[in-house]
Amino acid sequence: MMEDRRWQKDLDLIRDAARQAGEVALGFFGQSPEVWWKNEGQSPVSAADFAANDRLLSVLRAARPDYGWLSEENDDDHARLSADTVFVVDPIDGTRGFIQGATNWCVSVAVVHKGAPVAGVLFAPALGEEFYAAIDGPALKNGKTISVAEHRPDDVLNIAASAEMVNKFEPEYRKLLSRVKHVPSLAYRLAMVADGRIDGTLVARNSHDWDLAAADLILFRAGGSLVETDGSRLVYNRETVKHATLFAGGESVIKSLLRQAHSG
Template sequence: MRSQREELELLIEAARGAAEIAMSYFGRSPEVWMKAGHSPVSEADYAVDRYLKSVLLAARPGYGWVSEESEQPRTGNIEDAQSRFFVVDPIDGTRAYLRGEATWCVSLALVSKGRPVAGVIHAPALSEVFLATEEGAATCNGRPIEVGQRWGEGAGEALSVAMPDQLRGRFERLDPPLRDAVTPAKAVPSLAYRLALVADGRLDATLIRPRCNDWDIAAGDLILKRAGGRLVDTNGQDILYSESPNRHGVLIAASEASQGLAMRLAEGLAPITR
C-alpha cells in the first residue's frame, strides 16, 4: 500500500491541474445550469471533474470515486481495510466562483476505512494551498498551521464564528452570556475553504447547516484535525465517509479550546433545519 505522502503528492499535482482549468473559466461567464435543489453547476465544474477523474483513477485504478459532479458511485464498505476512494469537489463554492469572488476552491481527499488520510484544499484565486495527511502536520503554502486557542466566555475576546446569514436574527435573540461570547463572522459559500480558515486560526469556529455532503467537508475535516481542531456532529462524534456519500445534519468545526462553546451555540440556535 502506498504511503500517505505518496497519496498526498498525487492529490497536490491533480489539484494544481484542476486549479488551472478552473481559472481558465473564472471571470469569463461560463455556461451555467441549475441542479435539483436549485444549486448552480457550470461548464467549469464539469471540466474540472472530468480532468480529476481521468488523472486520479488513471494513477490509482483500484480506488473508488465520489464527486459532486459525477454519477452515483458504486457502494463501498468502510470496514474494508483495502477500500480507498477519492472524495472530490471540483469547485467548492460555485456561487462565489460565478460571482467572480475569490473564496472558492478545489477540494480533494483520499479516504481509507471511513476517514480521510490525505487532503488538499487549493484556492487558486487566493494563491492558497492547504494540505494534510493523517500522519503529518497541516500546512498552508508550506507554513504549519494551527487552530486558535481562544475559548470564549471569560477569555477577554469573543470567538469569531462563521454562521449562515439566515441565523443572524436568531443569534441576536440569544441570552447575553452566550451571545456576548461570540462575534458572528460572515460565512463564505465554500464549506471546504471555511474549514481551512478554522484550521488556520482565522476563524475560531463555524456552524454548518444540515444537508452538506461528504465532498464539501472531507478534505477540510482532515486538515482541521491535523491543525488541532475537530469537525463533529451535535453528539460530538467524528464524521465517517463511504462510497455511498452521506448528507449530514448540523456540524460544528472548532478548535478543541472552543468546541464546548461552539456546541452550546449550535444548541442555542436549534433547530438549524433549512
C-alpha cells in the first residue's frame, strides 16, 4: 500500500510537470522555432524541445533528487543505471509534426521503477488531451477511464503501420487490414490504441525508452500491451535504450499480429 501511494504521488507530480512543459512548448507552436538536426540529419530538435525539457528537469529533479534521469534532449548519464527509480521523458514526442504544424504531439513523462513504468502521463496541449495512469489504477483520458477496442477475428483491423512492415504479412491477412494516416508521435499513436480509436500499431526498430515508457503503462492499464516479437513486455532503463520491432494492441490483436510476424 505504501508503494501504491508513492506512485500516485509521483503521478500527481509528473502530471503537473508535463502540463507546465506543455504550456512552454505551446508558446513556440506555430511560431517557427529554431530547429537543429541530430543523428546525422535524421532527427529534428527545436528550441521548444529544449525549453520544455528545461522545465521538466527543473521541476522533477528538484522534487525527486534521488531519481535517475533519462531524456531525449540530455546526454545520457549512466548514473541512472544504479538508480532503482528513474524519470524517463520526451519533452516533445512528435517534434517533426510539431514543426510542421500538426497538433498530435505530446509531452511524455514516466516514472520507471526497477525496469518497469509505474506512473506515466502524455499531455497533448494543442489538442487539450491528457492521458495518464499509475501502475495500480485505471488509464484515464481527461479524467475518464479508457480501454482498448474489442476486436473480433472477422473485423477489419485498423492499424498504424508503415507499408513496408505491412507488406511482410500474408496477402490474405493484408486484406483484413486498414492502415490509418501516419501519426508522427509514437507515444500519441500508442495512446490512440489505449483509447480504442485504432486497434493496434507496429513499431519499427530503434524506438527509444522515452518514446515508449509512459504510453506503455497507459496502454497496459487500458487493457492492452506493448510487446516484443516473442510476446514479452519491455524492460526500461537498461544500458541500451533502443528497442527492436514492437507490437501494440489488445490481447486478440497482439496474438493476430504476432502470428503474422512469425509466419513471415
